[in-house]
Amino acid sequence: MTDNVFRKTKGSENLLVSRLEEFGLNAAEAQVYVYLLERGSEAGGSHIAQATDLHRQYVYLALPRLIELGLIEEVPRGKQHAYKARSPIEIEKIGRKRALLAGDLARDLNAVSAIGNEQDFEVVQGTRAIQDFELQFVGRANEGEQECIIGGASQAFGELMRDQLEAYLELKKEKKIVVKYIGTEDERPSYQKYIGKFAHQQYRFLPKLPKGNAHMVVRKDSVAFYSFLQPPLVYVVKSPVVAANYKQFFLMLWEMATV
Numbered sequence: 180m181t182d183n184v185f186r187k188t189k190g191s192e193n194l195l196v197s198r199l200e201e202f203g204l205n206a207a208e209a210q211v212y213v214y215l216l217e218r219g220s221e222a223g224g225s226h227i228a229q230a231t232d233l234h235r236q237y238v239y240l241a242l243p244r245l246i247e248l249g250l251i252e253e254v255p256r257g258k259q260h261a262y263k264a265r266s267p268i269e270i271e272k273i274g275r276k277r278a279l280l281a282g283d284l285a286r287d288l289n290a291v292s293a294i295g296n297e298q299d300f301e302v303v304q305g306t307r308a309i310q311d312f313e314l315q316f317v318g319r320a321n322e323g324e325q326e327c328i329i330g331g332a333s334q335a336f337g338e339l340m341r342d343q344l345e346a347y348l349e350l351k352k353e354k355k356i357v358v359k360y361i362g363t364e365d366e367r368p369s370y371q372k373y374i375g376k377f378a379h380q381q382y383r384f385l386p387k388l389p390k391g392n393a394h395m396v397v398r399k400d401s402v403a404f405y406s407f408l409q410p411p412l413v414y415v416v417k418s419p420v421v422a423a424n425y426k427q428f429f430l431m432l433w434e435m436a437t438v
Contacts, residue, residue: 202270204244207237212250215264221254223261248273275311279318298418305410310343312413316398317350325357327397327429331390333366333374335407348377355379361429361436363390383436397425 199209210231215222218230224242228235242262245251249269254261303312330336337344351358360382362370370382396403402425404414 202274205241207233208241208244211238211241211262212245212264215251215262216267218264221256221261221263223256223259227262275315275318278311278315282315282319298416298421301415301417303413303415306339306341309405309411309413310340313340313347314343314350317347317354317356320354320356323355323357324399325359327426327433328358328360328394329388329429329432330360330362330366330394331388332392332394332405332407333360333362333369335392336394336405339407339411348374352378357381359383359429359433361385361388361432363388365390383433383438385432385436395425397422397429 195213196206196209199212200206204212210233211227214227214231222230224238225235227233228238231238233241242251242253245262246253249265249272251262251264254263303309340347355378357379358381360370360374360380362382362384364384364386367384374380374382392407394405396405400419400422401415401417402422403416406412406414
């Protein structure tokens, strides 16, 4: 995109700049990134300053920060250096990393907190948010951690995870996360053919378990209730005590289920 086009679309750029500021960039960093993203090719610092109406000092302060974040890259150009935007997918990567850090920090702070809450509650809504929720769980999980699932909606879960499913299952395999799954008889063929190829996957089936649009996942310190209607939702109760109680309920059904 030419500089003239960039200037003419100032209104839409202001909106993107504002959203990037909400994400954590300062105004100069946001303007430089949006300009390079729309330009689609490399540009030198002086050229960026002229195109964005920013003082060169602000541009040269913004560039190292954007490189550090992985949003732009430096391109050698003779004795000078030029800069090129990287894909917006990097924003998602930064967001996921921050979410993992925030989750770990909240857990560590809770360990020293005097507030004394015995449980907490969270609602996750939408396909992308649930995909991120699942990937963040795998990222935070300890090696060999266990989850117990009362299913009946494995197809709906697979459709929700879409192209993230294979990577999600591979990450679980790498972390040696043990999955115990109770499903319906209808799910037996697909589990034996597909899910069963992944290590640490254990599954049994209950003949009278209804096939529906929901399932429940018990993890170390939480219980999550999934609804695969539109929009998809996950209701998460965060409590080691509640998780332990539901695990006992799961194990009772596990003994009743058939291999």
